[in-house]
Amino acid sequence: xxxxxxxxxxxxxxxxxxxxxxxxxxxxxxxxxxxxxxxxxxxxxxxxxxxxxxxxxxxxxxxxxxxxxxxxxxxxxxxxxxxxxxxxxxxxxxxxxxxxxxxxxxxxxxxxxxxxxxxxxxxxxxxxxxxxxxxxxxxxxxxxxxxxxxxxxxxxxxxxxxxxxxxxxxxxxxxxxxxxxxxxxxxxxxxxxxxxxxxxxxxxxx
Amino acid sequence: xxxxxxxxxxxxxxxxxxxxxxxxxxxxxxxxxxxxxxxxxxxxxxxxxxxxxxxxxxxxxxxxxxxxxxxxxxxxxxxxxxxxxxxxxxxxxxxxxxxxxxxxxxxxxxxxxxxxxxxxxxxxxxxxxxxxxxxxxxxxxxxxxxxxxxxxxxxxxxxxxxxxxxxxxxxxxxxxxxxxxxxxxxxxxxxxxxxxxxxxxxxxxxxxxxxxxxxxxxxxxxxxx
Numbered sequence: 001x002x003x004x005x006x007x008x009x010x011x012x013x014x015x016x017x018x019x020x021x022x023x024x025x026x027x028x029x030x031x032x033x034x035x036x037x038x039x040x041x042x043x044x045x046x047x048x049x050x051x052x053x054x055x056x057x058x059x060x061x062x063x064x065x066x067x068x069x070x071x072x073x074x075x076x077x078x079x080x081x082x083x084x085x086x087x088x089x090x091x092x093x094x095x096x097x098x099x100x101x102x103x104x105x106x107x108x109x110x111x112x113x114x115x116x117x118x119x120x121x122x123x124x125x126x127x128x129x130x131x132x133x134x135x136x137x138x139x140x141x142x143x144x145x146x147x148x149x150x151x152x153x154x155x156x157x158x159x160x161x162x163x164x165x166x167x168x169x170x171x172x173x174x175x176x177x178x179x180x181x182x183x184x185x186x187x188x189x190x191x192x193x194x195x196x197x198x199x200x201x202x203x204x205x206x
Numbered sequence: 207x208x209x210x211x212x213x214x215x216x217x218x219x220x221x222x223x224x225x226x227x228x229x230x231x232x233x234x235x236x237x238x239x240x241x242x243x244x245x246x247x248x249x250x251x252x253x254x255x256x257x258x259x260x261x262x263x264x265x266x267x268x269x270x271x272x273x274x275x276x277x278x279x280x281x282x283x284x285x286x287x288x289x290x291x292x293x294x295x296x297x298x299x300x301x302x303x304x305x306x307x308x309x310x311x312x313x314x315x316x317x318x319x320x321x322x323x324x325x326x327x328x329x330x331x332x333x334x335x336x337x338x339x340x341x342x343x344x345x346x347x348x349x350x351x352x353x354x355x356x357x358x359x360x361x362x363x364x365x366x367x368x369x370x371x372x373x374x375x376x377x378x379x380x381x382x383x384x385x386x387x388x389x390x391x392x393x394x395x396x397x398x399x400x401x402x403x404x405x406x407x408x409x410x411x412x413x414x415x416x417x418x419x420x421x422x423x424x425x426x427x428x429x430x431x
Contacts (some may be wrong), residue, residue: 010252011225011243036243038250063216064249093248109215109251110240 001051003044005091006031007132010039010106017133025131037116038107039093041132047143048126050118062112068093068105069117075103076119082149092137095120100142101134122146122151208257210279212272215246222246223271224278229261235281242278304359347374354379 007018007030010177013111018041022032030043057067069160072088075095079086079102086103089096117179121143144151212222222244229235229242241255246297262282266272274384351374353360358379365375365382 010248012223012245036250038245038248061216062216064251065216065218065247067216068247070251105248107249109249111252111254 002046002048003050004031005029005045005128006030006033007041007043008037008042009034009173010037011035011205012038018101019133020131028130028131030131034058035108035116036104038106039106039164040134042104042106042119042134043124043128043132045124045128046118047122047145049122050117051120053114055114057109057114063108064107067114068188070109071105071107072103074121075118079103079144082144082151083146084149089130089139092139096164097142097147100140101137102142104134121146167169207262208259208281209277210281212243212244212255212266212276212278214274215244215249215251218247219274220371221271222251223274224266224268224270228252229255229266231264233261235259237259257281257283258282270367328422329368334422348376351379385395 005028007025009018009032013034017122019027025032030045048174053071055067057063061065066178072093072095075084076088078099079095084097084099084102086095088094089099095105100120102119105118106116108116112206120139121142123145125142126143126146134141212224213220214220223246224242225245226243228240235241235255235258237258238254239380240252241261242253244251244253259281260283262280264279266276266278272278312364349395354360355365360379360382363372364377365374368378369375
């Protein structure tokens with residue numbers, strides 16, 4: 001999905017990483033919210049692809065670290081489809097290209113069910129990140145557009161997300177699927193991918 | 207009296223930051239009712255109460271980071287009990303050194319085949335793309351096959367396995383390599399028992415242009431640092 005301009009503060013956020021007062025943000029047409037996801041302050045806005053995967057981790061593994069790594073991995077693979085060599089930075093959650101963050105992750109878990117999720121910078125106006133210290137880190141942010149990737153949002157969302165991204169996530173999470181995820185995800189693609197996995201598991205059992 | 211412990215939220219996680227108490231001392235809590243929130247690695251987690259009773263004392267303040275198994279609070283009333291542990295967590299220190307190491311191999315083990323786009327530029331300096339597919343998808347992969355796949359930039363998910371249980375053998379990889387030039391990885395006829403190609407093994411899309419990603423161009427204007 002796509003959000004209007006909004007700055008959100010995570011549970012371990014520091015006010016000092018917000019470089020503008022809520023009043024200034026309001027003047028710039030930016031909403032401000034405190035949330036119950038993990039992480040520090042971040043920005044969402046037009047041009048970002050935001051996804052909120054809802055998974056019951058009990059059916060996979062009860063490991064929040066591994067879940068974050070799985071979401072990162074899925075995003076890395078989506079970017080790889082465009083020839084972008086993205087990866088991780090030690091100790092800093094998210095997906096990075098040349099030490100610039102291209103996708104941010106912030107998760108909330110209640111009774112091992114995940115919420116919140118990721119924000120992939122497809123083609124947002126990066127100047128909006130100037131209002132904050134993203135995630136409290138002094139490293140730059142980037143986007144697919146800034147990296148020279150010419151693609152439409154629809155293409156990224158519909159084709160890459162559904163066919164590759166969610167297939168990847170489904171594999172990692174053992175195809176546990178507890179609810180609608182976001183409007184960006186076609187349930188048909190998910191069903192397709194999950195049923196294939198079930199099929200394959202049955203084959204293995206024989 | 208039941209001790210409330212800092213839970214372990216995953217194999218690689220040795221500590222957590224207490225971000226918020228959802229109950230105050232004196233409050234009544236039901237078993238499994240969210241009692242506090244912790245934060246680990248960009249994940250905020252609600253922790254349910256291990257017992258029903260009255261929150262007697264809070265031992266860890268909001269904002270403090272403590273090792274797993276540390277007692278963070280005590281709940282009075284033995285309605286459930288049985289979960290108490292020693293107040294000290296002697297082992298909590300030990301796993302710390304090992305934990306970060308454990309994380310990496312795990313991420314790789316869970317990883318699926320390296321996407322073709324990365325294969326086409328093996329010289330790129332990004333973190334090594336996970337070249338191995340998880341056992342879940344392909345079954346066990348021998349180190350030899352894994353190495354061959356890496357050296358020749360092969361997506362193993364595209365190689366039909368003819369070994370025991372569809373396992374990919376050295377011969378399979380050699381056959382795949384020989385085939386690769388002429389035809390686009392037609393499944394070898396000698397692999398009737400191999401599992402049907404998973405959708406993940408579809409031929410990849412025409413590769414988009416590779417990108418050198420000049421970091422400077424990508425800087426957010428006005429972004430500190």
